[in-house]
Amino acid sequence: MSLKNRHVISVKDFSREEIDYILDTAEKLEPVAKGEKRLRLLDGKIIALLFFEPSTRTRLSFEAAVHRLGGQVLHLGSVEASSVMKGENLADTMRVISNYADIIVLRHPLDGSARMATEFASVPIINGGDGSVNHPTQTFLDLFTIRRESHLEGLKIAMAGDLKYGRTVHSLCHALSLYGAEMTFVSPPELRMPSEIVRDLQNNGISVKETDSLEEIIGDVEVLYMTRVQKERFLDPAEYEKVKNKLKITGDLLSTADPNLKILHPLPRVDEIFPEVDSTPHASYFKQAFYGIPIRMALLALATGVIE
Amino acid sequence: MRVKRDLKIQAIECGTVIDHIKAGQALNVLRILGISSDFRATISFVMNASGARGKKDVVKIEDKNLSIEELNRITLISPKATINIIRDFKVVQKNNVVLPSYVEGIVRCTNPNCISNSSEPIKSKFSVLQEDEERVALQCLYCEHIISENIAENLL
Numbered sequence: 001m002s003l004k005n006r007h008v009i010s011v012k013d014f015s016r017e018e019i020d021y022i023l024d025t026a027e028k029l030e031p032v033a034k035g036e037k038r039l040r041l042l043d044g045k046i047i048a049l050l051f052f053e054p055s056t057r058t059r060l061s062f063e064a065a066v067h068r069l070g071g072q073v074l075h076l077g078s079v080e081a082s083s084v085m086k087g088e089n090l091a092d093t094m095r096v097i098s099n100y101a102d103i104i105v106l107r108h109p110l111d112g113s114a115r116m117a118t119e120f121a122s123v124p125i126i127n128g129g130d131g132s133v134n135h136p137t138q139t140f141l142d143l144f145t146i147r148r149e150s151h152l153e154g155l156k157i158a159m160a161g162d163l164k165y166g167r168t169v170h171s172l173c174h175a176l177s178l179y180g181a182e183m184t185f186v187s188p189p190e191l192r193m194p195s196e197i198v199r200d201l202q203n204n205g206i207s208v209k210e211t212d213s214l215e216e217i218i219g220d221v222e223v224l225y226m227t228r229v230q231k232e233r234f235l236d237p238a239e240y241e242k243v244k245n246k247l248k249i250t251g252d253l254l255s256t257a258d259p260n261l262k263i264l265h266p267l268p269r270v271d272e273i274f275p276e277v278d279s280t281p282h283a284s285y286f287k288q289a290f291y292g293i294p295i296r297m298a299l300l301a302l303a304t305g306v307i308e
Numbered sequence: 309m310r311v312k313r314d315l316k317i318q319a320i321e322c323g324t325v326i327d328h329i330k331a332g333q334a335l336n337v338l339r340i341l342g343i344s345s346d347f348r349a350t351i352s353f354v355m356n357a358s359g360a361r362g363k364k365d366v367v368k369i370e371d372k373n374l375s376i377e378e379l380n381r382i383t384l385i386s387p388k389a390t391i392n393i394i395r396d397f398k399v400v401q402k403n404n405v406v407l408p409s410y411v412e413g414i415v416r417c418t419n420p421n422c423i424s425n426s427s428e429p430i431k432s433k434f435s436v437l438q439e440d441e442e443r444v445a446l447q448c449l450y451c452e453h454i455i456s457e458n459i460a461e462n463l464l
Binding site for chain 1: 419421422423424426427428429430448449450451452453454
């Protein structure tokens with residue numbers, strides 16, 4: 001299987017076999033990601049990191065992935081000091097940077113920008129997040145974390161928090177449906193999973209349960225994917241406080257959990273996971289942050305064709 | 309005075325008659341076909357005419373054959389419209405419009421944050437989804453946003 005020159009825009013563009021291949025590749029690259037082994041696969045390659053909006057975590061983990069594989073990065077610098085401020089459109093920027101780099105990692109505030117970039121770039125594009133639509137490297141690293149810390153096939157998973165606006169949970173649901181899963185969605189009524197996503201999942205044979213209580217489901221899931229509920233989603237601050245207090249993971253809550261339960265979170269967390277949880281064997285969110293490195297290494301190596 | 313129904317809109321010698329348009333959508337049909345004030349052929353239309361299946365609109369375009377692709381776009385706002393090609397006052401061909409699977413540059417994405425609403429050199433692109441017999445939805449190929457209502461109001 002070759003993914004050479006493939007754009008990485010949405011997980012939906014990949015078959016289950018291709019996803020497995022990406023995860024297998026990431027697993028092989030783990031010792032390199034940890035710095036235990038040197039492998040200069042991207043030696044001589046230039047990777048353009050075009051971040052049109054701030055995103056420290058995604059940018060740094062891409063940069064770390066490139067460095068671990070011996071490649072060089074090109075930065076946009078600050079948007080204010082770039083050609084963008086002179087009025088250059090994204091299409092022209094893509095045409096130009098294609099001449100400078102072997103692959104482009106793009107993060108852009110507009111929805112669909114990464115898909116558009118593929119029409120103008122002559123090198124592969126990896127979507128580092130386009131507005132509120134897709135963030136495929138996050139989904140791949142979520143899948144990789146689940147595979148490494150638990151299992152993908154027929155997983156019993158709960159997703160909690162802001163399920164209405166959270167793009168990470170939407171993409172993850174779709175990807176997990178390729179493996180069969182029992183899904184439970186835990187959210188306040190105003191932040192429920194969009195009904196069309198629930199309908200699609202059910203049409204694909206996925207069992208779906210919806211609730212607003214973590215206590216009710218904590219004993220019956222293998223993975224709990226927690227997300228942050230943002231204050232700005234609520235008109236009434238009192239309502240936000242109420243929801244926040246209901247959706248939190250504490251030591252007490254975990255006393256009735258499955259001993260093998262793993263907790264994931266795309267980070268940053270605020271106070272939805274109490275610090276006392278960090279030292280329990282359930283906490284997988286910092287490992288999840290690490291898994292972002294081998295996943296991004298794998299995607300860079302596969303799309304540039306240095307691994308085929 | 310009693311007016312004969314068939315005089316409301318004259319038969320045409322040659323051209324295209326779009327019949328069974330959803331009532332009130334005739335002007336949108338013209339918009340979706342890109343017909344504006346610089347269009348030279350004669351156009352006549354009735355809105356809210358009573359037909360066997362309730363109220364409907366009818367548009368007649370003389371001396372002009374529109375492409376099948378152009379005509380099929382009408383399904384976006386009126387899935388049950390029919391097309392009659394007229395020669396010598398006779399219907400020589402009658403077709404239902406067929407839902408296209410893809411449309412480009414004719415509808416604006418309703419997501420204000422979509423890249424297709426920015427100053428980039430691209431046209432809007434949608435895949436067409438049939439919700440049911442009467443309703444059509446569009447999914448933006450850039451931002452994945454689905455427009456299931458008010459398509460006519462978002463024609464470019």
